[in-house]
Amino acid sequence: MGAPRLALGAGLAAIAIALVLVLSGSPPAVTRSGAPLVHTFDFGRTSVRSTICQAGEVLPRDATAIRVWLEAVIGPRVEVDALSGGRVITRGARGSGWTAGSVTIPVRPVPRTASRVTVCVHVAHGREAIGVQGVRTSAAVAAFDRQGPMARAADARAPTYREGPLPGRMVIEYLRVGNSSWWSLARSVARRMGLGHAGSGAAIPLLAAALMIAVAIAMSRLILKEIA
Amino acid sequence: MRAAWVCALVAFLNATCWSIVTPPFQVPDEPDHVAYVQELAETGRLPTEQARAEFSTQEIYALNDLRQGLVRFKPQFPSISSLSEQRKLEHDLALPLPRGELVNAGLAAGEPPLYYALQAIPYAAGSAGNLLDQLQLMRLLSALLGGLTALFIFLFVAEALPAMRWAAVAGALSVAVMPLLGFISGGINPESMLVTVSAALFYVLARAFRRGFTPRLAAAIGLVAGIGILTKLNFVGLIPGVLLGLGLLTLRAARVSRRQALGCLAIALSIIGASILLFVAINLAAGLPALGGVSGGAGSSAKASILHELSYIWQFYLPALPGMRHYFPGIVTTRQLWFNGFVGLYGWVDTVFPGWVYDLALAPAAMLAILCLRALARSRAQLRDRAGELVVYTTIAAGLMALVGLDSYISEAAGAGPYWEPRYFLPLVPLLAVGLALAARGAGRRWGPTVGTSIVVLFFAHDLFSQLQVIARYYG
Numbered sequence: 001m002g003a004p005r006l007a008l009g010a011g012l013a014a015i016a017i018a019l020v021l022v023l024s025g026s027p028p029a030v031t032r033s034g035a036p037l038v039h040t041f042d043f044g045r046t047s048v049r050s051t052i053c054q055a056g057e058v059l060p061r062d063a064t065a066i067r068v069w070l071e072a073v074i075g076p077r078v079e080v081d082a083l084s085g086g087r088v089i090t091r092g093a094r095g096s097g098w099t100a101g102s103v104t105i106p107v108r109p110v111p112r113t114a115s116r117v118t119v120c121v122h123v124a125h126g127r128e129a130i131g132v133q134g135v136r137t138s139a140a141v142a143a144f145d146r147q148g149p150m151a152r153a154a155d156a157r158a159p160t161y162r163e164g165p166l167p168g169r170m171v172i173e174y175l176r177v178g179n180s181s182w183w184s185l186a187r188s189v190a191r192r193m194g195l196g197h198a199g200s201g202a203a204i205p206l207l208a209a210a211l212m213i214a215v216a217i218a219m220s221r222l223i224l225k226e227i228a
Numbered sequence: 229m230r231a232a233w234v235c236a237l238v239a240f241l242n243a244t245c246w247s248i249v250t251p252p253f254q255v256p257d258e259p260d261h262v263a264y265v266q267e268l269a270e271t272g273r274l275p276t277e278q279a280r281a282e283f284s285t286q287e288i289y290a291l292n293d294l295r296q297g298l299v300r301f302k303p304q305f306p307s308i309s310s311l312s313e314q315r316k317l318e319h320d321l322a323l324p325l326p327r328g329e330l331v332n333a334g335l336a337a338g339e340p341p342l343y344y345a346l347q348a349i350p351y352a353a354g355s356a357g358n359l360l361d362q363l364q365l366m367r368l369l370s371a372l373l374g375g376l377t378a379l380f381i382f383l384f385v386a387e388a389l390p391a392m393r394w395a396a397v398a399g400a401l402s403v404a405v406m407p408l409l410g411f412i413s414g415g416i417n418p419e420s421m422l423v424t425v426s427a428a429l430f431y432v433l434a435r436a437f438r439r440g441f442t443p444r445l446a447a448a449i450g451l452v453a454g455i456g457i458l459t460k461l462n463f464v465g466l467i468p469g470v471l472l473g474l475g476l477l478t479l480r481a482a483r484v485s486r487r488q489a490l491g492c493l494a495i496a497l498s499i500i501g502a503s504i505l506l507f508v509a510i511n512l513a514a515g516l517p518a519l520g521g522v523s524g525g526a527g528s529s530a531k532a533s534i535l536h537e538l539s540y541i542w543q544f545y546l547p548a549l550p551g552m553r554h555y556f557p558g559i560v561t562t563r564q565l566w567f568n569g570f571v572g573l574y575g576w577v578d579t580v581f582p583g584w585v586y587d588l589a590l591a592p593a594a595m596l597a598i599l600c601l602r603a604l605a606r607s608r609a610q611l612r613d614r615a616g617e618l619v620v621y622t623t624i625a626a627g628l629m630a631l632v633g634l635d636s637y638i639s640e641a642a643g644a645g646p647y648w649e650p651r652y653f654l655p656l657v658p659l660l661a662v663g664l665a666l667a668a669r670g671a672g673r674r675w676g677p678t679v680g681t682s683i684v685v686l687f688f689a690h691d692l693f694s695q696l697q698v699i700a701r702y703y704g
Contacts, residue, residue, distance in 0.1 A: 003678040011685030015692065022696065027704045030304075067304065073645035074565070076558055097564030100578035101302035127557055128645070173304065185704070192703040195314045196251055196294050196307055198357070198364035204248050211245035212692060215238055219401060222234045223684060226397040227677045 004228035008220060026178035027185065030067070031060050032171070049125040052132070054143040054170055057082070057117040059089070059110060062176045066092065067104045068121050069133035069171040076126025080105050083118045096126065101133070104175065119172055136168040143170045231397050232382040239404035239413070240375030242691060246407075246414030247367035249695050251307045251702050252360055253296045254575050255415025256649065260334035261344070262363060262416055263287055267331050269348035274341060274514040275333035282334045286325040290359050293317040299702070300576040307702040321358035336418075338520040340507055342458035343418035363416065370420040374413025377420075378404040380427035381661045387434040388662055392669055398680030399665030402687040403657055407694035411574050412651050418460040419651055425456040426466065426655035430621070433473050437617040441481040446492035449474065450499030457503045461520065462652065465631030469624030470500075476616045540640075541633030544648070561648075567593070569650035572694055577649060579701045581693075592686060596667045599679065603670035625656050 059082050066080050075098040081091045092107035123130055134143065142165040182189070190205040197204055253259050263283045267275050270284075283291065291297065293316055299305045308314065336344075350365035382400035389395055403409060413420045429452045436445040453470050456463035474496050481489035508518045542548075543555045546562060559565070571589045572581040604611065611618065636647040668680030 003675070004681040007678045007681040008685060011682060011689070015685070015689045018689070019692070022693070027700060069302075069304070071301070074556070074559060074648065094583075095564075096558045097560075097568065099573075100576075102304050106583070124558065127555070127559070182700075182704075189699065189703045192307065192309045193249075193699065195309065195311075196317060196360075197248065198361040208245050208249055208695075211241050211248075212695070215241045215245070215405065216688065218234055218238050218241070219405065219684065219688060222231060222238075222397060222401060223681050226231050227394045227680050227684075 002228050005224065008223050008228065012216070012220070023182040023186075026181055028065070028175040029178035030173050030175055031058075031063075032173045049123065050145060051120055051122045052143050052145050052166065052170060053118055053120040054172060055116070055118045056141060057119045057172060059084075059114045059117045059119075060174050060176055061111065061113045062109045063090075063107065063174040064109055064177060065104050065106045065175040066119065067102050067173040067175055069102045069173075070121075070123065071101045071131030071133065072103075072126070073099060073128060074126070075099060075103055075130065077124040078103050078105060079122040079124075080107065081120045081122070082107070082110075082114070083120065084114050084116065089114055089117070096124070101131075102173075109176070121170070121172075132166070132170060134166065134168045134170040139165040142166050142168050231393075232379050232386075232400070235382045235397075235400045235404045236375040236379040238401065239378030239409070240371050242405055242410040243371035243374035243413035244368065245695065246410040247364065247371055248414075249698055250411065250414060250575070251299070252294060252363050253291060254300060254307075254702065255411070255417060256576055256651070257335050258416050259283060259287065259291060259296065260336040261347075261418065262359075262366070263331050263333040264336040264339070264344045265347040265351050265366065265416070266327055267333060268341065268344050269351045270328035273330075274510070274516065275331055275337045276515060277332055277337055278515075279330040279332040281329060281331050283331055284325075284327040284329050286321075286327040286359055289320040289323070289325055290317070293320050301578050303575075303578045303580075303701055306704065309703075318358075321360065327359075338516065339418060339461055340458045340520060341510060342455065343421045343460065346421070347416065366416050367414055370413050370416060373420045373424045374409060377409065377413065377424045377427045377657075380424065380431045381658045384427060384431040384434050384658045385661050385665050387431060387438055389665055389669070390438070392665075392676070394677055395665040395668045395680060398668045398677075398684055399661040399663075401684045402664045403661040405684070405688045405691045406657070406660075407572075407574075407691040408570065408651060409654060409657060410691060411694075411698075412654060417651075419462075419654060422456065422460040422462060423654045423657060425452060425459055425463065427658050428452045429456065429466065429470065430624075430658040433470075433620060434617070436473075436477050437614070437620075441477040441489060441492045443488075443492055443495055446474075446477075446496040447499065450496035453496075453500045454503030457500070457507055462628065462631060462655070465628035466624050466655065468627045469620055469622075472623050473620040476620060480616075537634060537637050540637045541630055544633040544636060544646075545629060565648045566650060569648070571690075572697065573650060574694065574698050575701065579698055581697055596664065596683070599667035599670035600663050601670070603666040606670070621659060625659060628653065628655060 066082070068078070068080070070078065075096060077093065077096045078098075079091065079093040081088050083089065090107045090110050092105045094103055094105040144165055190202060193204045193208075194202060253262070260282070264275050266284055266287065267273055293308075293313065295305070295308055299307060308317070347366045347369060350369045351362050354362035354365040378400060381403055382396060385396040385399045386393065409423065412423070429449070432445060432448045432452055436442075436449065439445070449470070453467070456466065474493055478489045478493040481492060507520065511518055511520050536553075539552050540555050543552065544561060545566065547560065548554050548556075567589075568586045571586050573579070632647060632652045640646050664683055668676050668683060671679035
């Protein structure tokens with residue numbers, strides 16, 4: 001057997017093994033503490049470096065990441081500290097360049113669930129105003145901007161915060177490794193794939209699988225004929 | 229030629245898979261492009277900026293029922309997941325809702341109409357079903373264009389690197405399973421056709437440089453460029469390279485027959501000119517600015533300082549030089565925007581891999597770059613002989629990069645966000661295919677086919693796991 005044939009066989013076998021390993025893993029389970037998420041509001045945008053702290057959080061055991069609903073096109077560096085009794089119990093950072101309506105920051109898992117945690121989000125000075133999403137609450141339980149009065153508000157569309165409470169609580173979510181593997185969730189994922197498309201039911205995931213198998217076969221045959 | 233068709237089949241099947249995996253309206257700007265097609269198909273009119281509504285009532289119902297506004301940009305929200313949501317969607321799509329209203333089609337307004345006119349065919353063919361059936365048929369047409377793209381890329385690589393056919397297969401097949409190409413070719417976006425046109429353009433130019441500037445090839449270059457002008461405004465970025473290519477081909481051909489060379493140039497330029505006139509005529513007839521979206525961009529650019537524009541465009545791709553005002557503080561654009569974006573950025577720039585994947589991808593990318601450079605170093609003499617052709621390809625690439633950078637600058641100056649999506653550079657994917665073929669050749673005669681096979685398998689794995697990431701994001 002020639003080396004290209006071996007490379008093809010080994011490559012496809014490696015893909016199959018990686019596929020089994022990935023699907024044996026679990027999607028992250030998401031938990032959220034604080035106010036119930038009925039309607040979220042855009043609290044506005046912070047255009048300078050800021051630190052927003054939110055008390056009354058519950059940090060679940062084994063949380064591997066914290067997701068904060070910040071919005072950016074090209075997001076700046078974001079750091080989070082989780083404090084309990086004035087002591088940092090975990091922290092993490094996410095470099096600049098993230099995009100979309102939330103930022104996920106990996107953190108070191110804590111051994112047991114901690115309540116009455118204050119989560120502080122430090123947003124570095126970036127090239128654009130960062131949106132903050134949250135739920136409206138009373139000032140007593142709202143997130144608190146510790147940055148102080150902001151001298152510059154160059155962009156009229158980008159209201160900046162003063163030191164004091166935000167209009168409510170930021171949405172903060174905690175991601176931990178879930179209990180169910182992708183295999184066990186396969187039926188539910190397949191059912192969802194059938195929703196909101198042309199056609200419906202189990203045909204879509206089966207068709208997708210058949211198409212990718214056809215791609216693999218056509219690709220392999222061409223490699224064997226023309227390259228190997 | 230059979231290998232070229234197999235590459236086309238692979239790309240078509242792959243794009244078709246992407247078209248059913250990605251939820252409707254979760255390809256960037258797809259709602260706007262669907263609105264354009266609907267307006268054209270239902271009324272025969274082009275979208276007009278004067279219209280207040282962005283979409284038809286029917287499309288608004290579909291977008292709302294699919295929670296499109298909530299899901300896009302926000303990876304924390306999956307696609308619809310309950311039967312009650314599905315039933316409401318089906319109920320609303322069955323209503324006799326208006327769909328031929330005056331709309332502006334958002335970002336799609338001002339784009340040339342050719343792609344949308346073609347998409348009106350599957351839209352009409354699916355009129356017995358609901359809007360989602362029509363959307364899926366339209367996506368299939370884009371997937372067909374994806375197949376054509378792979379066909380032309382194969383022909384281009386085989387023409388550009390004629391000595392080793394297996395390397396051409398490796399390069400073209402890798403690109404046929406490239407996830408970004410599959411994602412865009414699986415959605416409704418004129419970019420899918422722009423990539424096809426660009427691949428055809430590279431092919432006809434390479435053929436003319438290798439086989440001589442004949443009237444037939446001159447007509448082909450003119451026709452392809454004309455189609456590009458009528459497909460998407462971004463084709464403007466490729467035009468300087470096309471004109472340079474025509475100039476160099478004419479000079480070369482003039483050594484044999486000056487008259488025939490000038491005749492060929494006249495053929496190509498007259499077809500390009502005719503397509504520009506057609507574009508202008510269509511716009512004027514529709515009551516739009518003569519050059520469509522180009523008019524607004526040119527006006528905005530004229531107001532800006534050229535030094536600022538150049539500095540911004542430089543930093544859009546490369547680290548700032550000393551003395552430059554920093555437009556992207558704290559961000560290494562080359563790595564964080566472009567490299568990471570090519571490795572994995574799907575949906576409305578909201579579907580990404582875990583961070584370690586981007587770090588891991590640096591290793592194979594570096595190896596491929598080294599192998600490619602090795603192959604180029606070995607072919608120094610041939611490169612010198614083909615310097616003119618290489619300058620043309622470089623000019624095409626530089627023109628598109630400058631255009632996208634300038635668009636982004638104008639957008640930011642107007643208070644909107646930057647245009648930094650890697651999909652804008654898909655028209656340059658034929659050059660990537662050549663680079664991959666060169667990387668396989670760079671491994672030497674003995675190991676080249678093995679490395680070529682490994683590159684294809686690597687791209688296939690990338691594609692497969694990209695689709696899984698999309699599935700996890702929307703349906704997990």
